Amino acid sequence: MKVDKRAAKENKILDAAERKFSEIGFQNTRMEDIAKEVEISKGSVYFYFASKENLYMAVTYRAFLFLLQEFDLLVQAGLENTGKETVIELVKFYLEFCEKQAGYHDLLMNYHNLVRTNNNTISDHTFSKAMLESNFYQKIREVHNLPLSLVVKEIQRGQQDGSIRNKQPAILLYLTGWSLISGFTLIRGANRQRNQDTLFQVSIPDWRAYIEMMMFRVLDADQ
Amino acid sequence: MKVDKRAAKENKILDAAERKFSEIGFQNTRMEDIAKEVEISKGSVYFYFASKENLYMAVTYRAFLFLLQEFDLLVQAGLENTGKETVIELVKFYLEFCEKQAGYHDLLMNYHNLVRTNNNTISDHTFSKAMLESNFYQKIREVHNLPLSLVVKEIQRGQQDGSIRNKQPAILLYLTGWSLISGFTLIRGANRQRNQDTLFQVSIPDWRAYIEMMMFRVLDADQ
Amino acid sequence: MKVDKRAAKENKILDAAERKFSEIGFQNTRMEDIAKEVEISKGSVYFYFASKENLYMAVTYRAFLFLLQEFDLLVQAGLENTGKETVIELVKFYLEFCEKQAGYHDLLMNYHNLVRTNNNTISDHTFSKAMLESNFYQKIREVHNLPLSLVVKEIQRGQQDGSIRNKQPAILLYLTGWSLISGFTLIRGANRQRNQDTLFQVSIPDWRAYIEMMMFRVLDADQ
Amino acid sequence: MKVDKRAAKENKILDAAERKFSEIGFQNTRMEDIAKEVEISKGSVYFYFASKENLYMAVTYRAFLFLLQEFDLLVQAGLENTGKETVIELVKFYLEFCEKQAGYHDLLMNYHNLVRTNNNTISDHTFSKAMLESNFYQKIREVHNLPLSLVVKEIQRGQQDGSIRNKQPAILLYLTGWSLISGFTLIRGANRQRNQDTLFQVSIPDWRAYIEMMMFRVLDADQ
DNA sequence: GATGAATGAGATTTCATTCAT
DNA sequence: AATGAATGAAATCTCATTCAT
Numbered sequence: 001m002k003v004d005k006r007a008a009k010e011n012k013i014l015d016a017a018e019r020k021f022s023e024i025g026f027q028n029t030r031m032e033d034i035a036k037e038v039e040i041s042k043g044s045v046y047f048y049f050a051s052k053e054n055l056y057m058a059v060t061y062r063a064f065l066f067l068l069q070e071f072d073l074l075v076q077a078g079l080e081n082t083g084k085e086t087v088i089e090l091v092k093f094y095l096e097f098c099e100k101q102a103g104y105h106d107l108l109m110n111y112h113n114l115v116r117t118n119n120n121t122i123s124d125h126t127f128s129k130a131m132l133e134s135n136f137y138q139k140i141r142e143v144h145n146l147p148l149s150l151v152v153k154e155i156q157r158g159q160q161d162g163s164i165r166n167k168q169p170a171i172l173l174y175l176t177g178w179s180l181i182s183g184f185t186l187i188r189g190a191n192r193q194r195n196q197d198t199l200f201q202v203s204i205p206d207w208r209a210y211i212e213m214m215m216f217r218v219l220d221a222d223q
Numbered sequence: 224m225k226v227d228k229r230a231a232k233e234n235k236i237l238d239a240a241e242r243k244f245s246e247i248g249f250q251n252t253r254m255e256d257i258a259k260e261v262e263i264s265k266g267s268v269y270f271y272f273a274s275k276e277n278l279y280m281a282v283t284y285r286a287f288l289f290l291l292q293e294f295d296l297l298v299q300a301g302l303e304n305t306g307k308e309t310v311i312e313l314v315k316f317y318l319e320f321c322e323k324q325a326g327y328h329d330l331l332m333n334y335h336n337l338v339r340t341n342n343n344t345i346s347d348h349t350f351s352k353a354m355l356e357s358n359f360y361q362k363i364r365e366v367h368n369l370p371l372s373l374v375v376k377e378i379q380r381g382q383q384d385g386s387i388r389n390k391q392p393a394i395l396l397y398l399t400g401w402s403l404i405s406g407f408t409l410i411r412g413a414n415r416q417r418n419q420d421t422l423f424q425v426s427i428p429d430w431r432a433y434i435e436m437m438m439f440r441v442l443d444a445d446q
Numbered sequence: 447m448k449v450d451k452r453a454a455k456e457n458k459i460l461d462a463a464e465r466k467f468s469e470i471g472f473q474n475t476r477m478e479d480i481a482k483e484v485e486i487s488k489g490s491v492y493f494y495f496a497s498k499e500n501l502y503m504a505v506t507y508r509a510f511l512f513l514l515q516e517f518d519l520l521v522q523a524g525l526e527n528t529g530k531e532t533v534i535e536l537v538k539f540y541l542e543f544c545e546k547q548a549g550y551h552d553l554l555m556n557y558h559n560l561v562r563t564n565n566n567t568i569s570d571h572t573f574s575k576a577m578l579e580s581n582f583y584q585k586i587r588e589v590h591n592l593p594l595s596l597v598v599k600e601i602q603r604g605q606q607d608g609s610i611r612n613k614q615p616a617i618l619l620y621l622t623g624w625s626l627i628s629g630f631t632l633i634r635g636a637n638r639q640r641n642q643d644t645l646f647q648v649s650i651p652d653w654r655a656y657i658e659m660m661m662f663r664v665l666d667a668d669q
Numbered sequence: 670m671k672v673d674k675r676a677a678k679e680n681k682i683l684d685a686a687e688r689k690f691s692e693i694g695f696q697n698t699r700m701e702d703i704a705k706e707v708e709i710s711k712g713s714v715y716f717y718f719a720s721k722e723n724l725y726m727a728v729t730y731r732a733f734l735f736l737l738q739e740f741d742l743l744v745q746a747g748l749e750n751t752g753k754e755t756v757i758e759l760v761k762f763y764l765e766f767c768e769k770q771a772g773y774h775d776l777l778m779n780y781h782n783l784v785r786t787n788n789n790t791i792s793d794h795t796f797s798k799a800m801l802e803s804n805f806y807q808k809i810r811e812v813h814n815l816p817l818s819l820v821v822k823e824i825q826r827g828q829q830d831g832s833i834r835n836k837q838p839a840i841l842l843y844l845t846g847w848s849l850i851s852g853f854t855l856i857r858g859a860n861r862q863r864n865q866d867t868l869f870q871v872s873i874p875d876w877r878a879y880i881e882m883m884m885f886r887v888l889d890a891d892q
Numbered sequence: 893g894a895t896g897a898a899t900g901a902g903a904t905t906t907c908a909t910t911c912a913t
Numbered sequence: 914a915a916t917g918a919a920t921g922a923a924a925t926c927t928c929a930t931t932c933a934t
Binding site for chain 4: 923924925926927928
């Protein structure tokens, strides 16, 4: 079908854009770079996406949907397990996700900042206006709390079924865990250095394993 | 003296640049913005700093020196205390530092990425070439491991004097703590939203207190 | 018949083009706008008209033919009347024509300018080259003097039958009348503001009536 | 002084822009054309004028000021004369003005349309938005009624001192006269064909003389 | 030392036109 | 005949950097 063909092309462009944005950043990516990557012309990119900002938000939207879908699958698959077990699966997946999916974490963080600067009337970041006006930004708004509420719900389930001993508010645990993973991802340098596996002589897998253990300990803590 | 006068002007420019870079980012800051903030001309900025990238690295360098000096003071002041006590002081200071000093954390993270992309032969980030060639980049290289080794040394002292029970490699503990704080800073949105003190209905001071407690627990853990 | 069908489609396109050109001008009209208005594809527009300029000249040609036909009808209908009476009918019709037919006057004026710049070897209006090369431009050339000569002939008839006392060259009277109507149309803003009926607190119908009276007076003047 | 130098340069740019806009129209003029004409770079034009639309409105503003100043001089010079005599001077000047000053009449007409489309909420001529937002547009608004009220005042003076016998509302006479001259200017093709002095075998000076005579006759008419 | 006018490379975006399907 | 995706030339505008004064 026509629609399928169009969607396929859009996806190709989104792939290329995602790659470029993640490799060299939004500002340093030229529309022509993306076009070349897909072996089409600049004009064609504009046929599918109204502007560079629109394209960026479309990439972000896709990342959100992917994350959401995977989270959902994990939650569904873990209905029979304890809340803690599912939360652990979610954490592992998110760590993997940040490690493998180039730049997804950056996209999420940028979106996060966008929302906050938007709410913040002080800021006159005119450069992000175009992003805030993108139809994809509107679409993300409709789903952007879903990953959080999904995870929070599982934490609460764990607290109720006794598998998670920590009785702090679920959202506080969520934020703390998110901090840990985000910080790890940020310092590790996200996807940017695929071939490196140590940082300051610490093996990155070892470090990651330790981060995971920290997460477990948070859930187990009695306060 | 002449030298002092020059240094004073340079500092004024660095202040303005730091503010702008942190508020709207490197790319969105125009040299003219900075000049206006200091009430001098664009040309004068170039008299003191060879290029925009050079100025950015100078800002980063100053942030490094500031951090280093404060760390040093804390270590000196804590010579009589246990390693754990000093480490806690360092952690508290760093959290404060990331919260108050607008954008310092971003500067550090960006430098961190710069080093890694530089080591990474794959990357063709031509846009950062100018930064890598800045004389300030060279200057930072000479000191950039100092904060880490300083903290690591204190952790090791704590492990030896028994105040830190966790026997994992000090550098692993360092990286893990750094992750936690960086993630917290990243998600909190750094300095960008001064007037907001909740995130998803969690009080940010509460959250920060919880993050601090996590840090202590890491040091106390028996593995 | 095939031919009729084709002509019908062409007319639909011409209608849409006429509307758009008149509403927002030649340059601001995109071929896609026109296509959408007719609910066909851009490609189809090109099937019927070789280029945007060609389409514009076709619209102009049609306007010319329409004007000519109406003039002819009026002249035929007025054969029994005095020259003056017919001239008055022509004037009234032309005023009405400029008021109702959106943009016709602009089309005529633009064509008029085109002819003159074409004759003018100095001009390097490269942008109108495409118009001058249009086959419709050639077609208009064959008829573009007809309205004038038709009206001039009636003026002369009026001068001969004594109904028009003014003995100035008929063509001079023609040009003067044309000026008056054109100026009125230009200032009134052509079709562009349908809902407004005063200009500087003068009722536009009153003003138009005065313009008409001026025309009569010209014909009646004894010099 | 600095200010003088800047004003001089601005005027040079305005001269070039005026020439180009009048020769080939607003849309067909590229900023580079104008820059080349002044023998400066594109960037420099933007140093003085924020955008193409801004430049266009600046050209229009200057034309307005010039017209206004000349009108004022004529009125001052004719204080001792009858109203009719001053009005005739104004008419003659305006005819001359439209004939000599390249494109001034177009500028005025375009501005006139701009105001009307602006008042007209239906129109979504986004292309003129930039013009309406220009600071020069605002400046013109402050003076754009002055030529009219100045002339109307003189017509009224003439009606009072008995030199103008026509007792129609002064503003109606103004509009009618303005129509005649505008139509004449439009058909003559403004400045665009300096070397041509006949139109349909009518000598343009003769035609113009006749137009002038018409103007006098309007003033003398007893209705 | 300081200024700010001038430069020009480079980026985004638009749209008439083409052409494979 | 009709479609609409693809092209690419062209135009606007930005801004780091230079340099004459």
